[in-house]
Amino acid sequence: xxxxxxxxxxxQDLKKSYGPVExxxxxxxxxxPRQVVGxxxxxxxxxxxxxxxxxxLEIPNSGRILLENEExxxxxxxxxxxxxxxxxxxxxxxxxxxxxxxFNLWPHMTVIENVIEGPVRVLGLSQEEARAGAMRLLRDxxxxxxxxxxxxxxxxxxxxxxxxxxxxxxxxxxMLFDEPTSSLDPELVAEVLRxxxxxxxxxxxxxxxxxxxxxxxxxxxRVMLLHEGRLIEAGPPREVMLESxxxxxxxxxxxxxxEAAMSEGS
Amino acid sequence: MDYxxxxxxxWEYRGMLWQGVLTTMRxxxxxxxxxxxxxxxxxxxxxxxxxxLRWPATAIIEVFRSAPPxxxxxxxxxxxxxxxxxxxxxxxxxxxxxSLYSGVYFAxxxxxxxxxxxxxxxxxxxxxxxxxxxxxxxIIIPLAFLRIMPPFTGQCIMAIKNSxxxxxxxxxxxxxxxxxxSTHTFRPLEILTFVALFFIFTxxxxxxxxxxxxxxxxxxxFRR
Numbered sequence: 299x300x301x302x303x304x305x306x307x308x309x310q311d312l313k314k315s316y317g318p319v320e321x322x323x324x325x326x327x328x329x330x331p332r333q334v335v336g337x338x339x340x341x342x343x344x345x346x347x348x349x350x351x352x353x354x355l356e357i358p359n360s361g362r363i364l365l366e367n368e369e370x371x372x373x374x375x376x377x378x379x380x381x382x383x384x385x386x387x388x389x390x391x392x393x394x395x396x397x398x399x400x401f402n403l404w405p406h407m408t409v410i411e412n413v414i415e416g417p418v419r420v421l422g423l424s425q426e427e428a429r430a431g432a433m434r435l436l437r438d439x440x441x442x443x444x445x446x447x448x449x450x451x452x453x454x455x456x457x458x459x460x461x462x463x464x465x466x467x468x469x470x471x472x473m474l475f476d477e478p479t480s481s482l483d484p485e486l487v488a489e490v491l492r493x494x495x496x497x498x499x500x501x502x503x504x505x506x507x508x509x510x511x512x513x514x515x516x517x518x519x520r521v522m523l524l525h526e527g528r529l530i531e532a533g534p535p536r537e538v539m540l541e542s543x544x545x546x547x548x549x550x551x552x553x554x555x556x557e558a559a560m561s562e563g564s
Numbered sequence: 565m566d567y568x569x570x571x572x573x574x575w576e577y578r579g580m581l582w583q584g585v586l587t588t589m590r591x592x593x594x595x596x597x598x599x600x601x602x603x604x605x606x607x608x609x610x611x612x613x614x615x616x617l618r619w620p621a622t623a624i625i626e627v628f629r630s631a632p633p634x635x636x637x638x639x640x641x642x643x644x645x646x647x648x649x650x651x652x653x654x655x656x657x658x659x660x661x662x663s664l665y666s667g668v669y670f671a672x673x674x675x676x677x678x679x680x681x682x683x684x685x686x687x688x689x690x691x692x693x694x695x696x697x698x699x700x701x702x703i704i705i706p707l708a709f710l711r712i713m714p715p716f717t718g719q720c721i722m723a724i725k726n727s728x729x730x731x732x733x734x735x736x737x738x739x740x741x742x743x744x745x746s747t748h749t750f751r752p753l754e755i756l757t758f759v760a761l762f763f764i765f766t767x768x769x770x771x772x773x774x775x776x777x778x779x780x781x782x783x784x785x786f787r788r
Contacts, residue, residue, distance in 0.1 A: 353690075353691060355687050355690060355691070384695060384696065385695070388690075388693040388694065388695055389693055391690055391691050391692075391693050392691070392692050392693030393693075395691055395692060396687075396688075396691040398684055398687070398688060400684050402682070402684040402685050402687065402688035403688075404685055404688070404689075404703060404707075405685075405707070405785045405786060406706050406707055406710060406785055415692065415694075415702065416692030416693065416694065419694060419698055419702065420692060420693045420694055420698075448784060448785055450784075450785060450786060450787065461688075464688075464692065465691070465692070467692075468692050468693065474691075
């Protein structure tokens, strides 16, 4: 995918500390258009922090984040890092809309109101325009029949599909998924993964923090393994997940490798 | 008890009692509105990241919360004119004192509401590119308001009850007029019972309606 294309997102030596604890110890990677990149690792490895640094929900201590060659959050071309004006950061944030582990739908708004809030208030679309667009997106995620319900009436899987529609409504350049299925009951995981699979097939650029190994293996173009704040492996899923000789990768993917071996043996 | 009840007395002095009721309603209306305004001014200061703003607001809140409201009314009436040279009529003194007293409680209620808004909901708003002002207006304030409805209506009811404190400094609200009339007519039972019933029949429907609205809101937005 690399080649002549320039990356949508380019991360260069990103570092983040909380007090004396260094959570991200210099992360660099690129995401290219239409790529689906999986970010894997144990709890506490820094995956979510990394994702949240990208849209400045957490403020990284150093390093650069380039969204289509524009630096996100701060201007570090000078010696002193200068934060962008709030309006610039807000625009950059919506260009990489985020889907959260806990859905975070606004409980005082109906499903459709959740989806059109950004398009109407931020993009300045008319109600009718925004509603038409939102209904199309809700249809894509199979939620148009719940458009006028309040989020509390929906199952977790349904809420997450609405949250995906809400993020898509901002027409982002790429989508950030922060463990989108981790707080779902097991039987609800599949419906959310199916929507994400559809998005991937439609060519959406996605960066996905996940524990869903099968999804990473089958859908991602590339996976990265984060361990103690460093990217220790990155590449096509098969290489990283099944073939890597790195001992940490081998132990992290041991379960998956066992399954693969069994199915080959049978 | 062979007391000879004569509720006709209420009708006889209806003009005076009506004036008392009107004054009470004016004090309540003004002190609730002013109290909410004071609360809305104090809340952002109290929650400020800057100690220089937060500290004075915290001090005001703690001081006014620690005094009994009657002491505030009486102190303002007798001491403020000496200290400031500014003499307010008793009516305005009680409005201001009761407003300040409710205001600091409203400030604490508003703060608890804002703090109860889930961080994730604010992050979601950031991630669709909403500005801080927009997030305040569209997400934080509406959600905070839904969350604080029970303590908020409770505090409004307290403000109604506190309106009688003006009677101590001869403000002609319903309790003061009632007491005056009792001594004048030797009919305290009828008149003070009327005063008590006035409050009960004002407040009880209010709290019942508020309770019903709260339950509705809760069912609609927050409970599965």
